[in-house]
Amino acid sequence: MAVVTLIQMGPHPPTDRPLRKDAQRNRQRIIDAARDLFAQKGLEPNLNEVAHHAGVGVGTVYRRFATKEELLEAIFEDGLDQLTTLAEQAMQQQEDSWQGFVWFLEQMCRITATDRGLREIAFSKCYAGGRVNAAQERLVPALTRLVERAQADGYLRPEIAAADMPIISLLAGTVSEFAGDVRIDLWRRYVALFIEGLRCRPEQAPLPVDALSDVDLDTAMTIWKPAGTPANSVRSVDGAVPGQDTRDDSG
Template sequence: MATSDSPLRADARRNRDQILVAAREIFTERGAEVAMEEIARRASVGVGTLYRRFGDRETLIRAVFRETIQTVVDEIRAALAEEPTGWAALTRIMRQSAWLHVGFQSESPLVRAAIRVDEEGVRLREQALDMLEEVVRKAQAEGALRRDVGVGDLALLFMYVMKQTQAAPPQAAALAPGRLLAILMDGLRAPAADGLPGRPLTRADLEFH
């Protein structure tokens, strides 16, 4: 019995993974209000399969957010463990693509509402921010990162740069993220020529309202 059940479990897992990948891509490209049929089509599954795996749009949004944030957590943890300095860890993290997909969280009230009530998603998000703050403190203690920036500045800068470059013509869109992130990192280095206006943005500035 266990042997005959295994292929079914493998198929179910594969379908789930395909749906999550397709949904994350579409949410990032076009927002989370896209028709569920389009997500199923990109995932190469039937609409019935999509709804069996995820009962409604909110459930799918929460699953995509959880998986994306888990990837961010894993990337930050690896950078902290493997890079020799806080600045090297920060540079590696800022170049990772997972932050881009977190950007869809701010696209609509529907998305914000779905994520806000998801305890596991909130826990993972707080874990990611805890570790990113550790990276920031480490880089600032080394004297490599300017002291008038906070974790909120970094998260918003990355998402803004990456999402804006998506709207550029194809050739520019391919070149821009790497170039703009390099310019961004130069601007984050200490010592800074001039102070920044206002105050550093913190994790509290990233909270959903």
């Protein structure tokens, strides 16, 4: 019987390679479906909804991504890096600092106005894992260089800060959420109005309040809850989850 068993098992071809290809196809299918779903609905959908949108079983999704955070990082790290790349391109390829600033602002608003999920992950830390956090941090210095160059050339109001850029992008996104089904590109009208208000002009009245500091912006990103965010995923300024017992029971 032992000999027969060995003979039966021996001819079976190895199956590792086909399984790896199939797993990769499923993984990409899940990512593509999730990217489309989150772009439409923001970060609210859960992994079950992603599976339904992808046309795969729920178990298939959980085998590829144990948590929703893992899936979000796989999708949005590249999107955040894209924003950083656009800011760097505006610096390197646009000799005119004002044109470079305007070009980047329009590109950023186009992306975040039409991709609700990216907008929410870019400006909220509710779901930010290590890779998303690192991508967010790479974006800030690129924005700062872009703003400071346009100010040094006298084009951009001196009160403007890099921290203003996410706010403008969020405002453009709000226009899309409100009226995007009526007019998909309406956000462009309001970005153009913002741009005119950002220009530096003689005898210009100062802005009534200061921009957020870097610390304040980080705090706002930490406590802002996009729709559907679980309550226990929002951390306070000191990093504690609201309602969580942080006492040390080791003693």
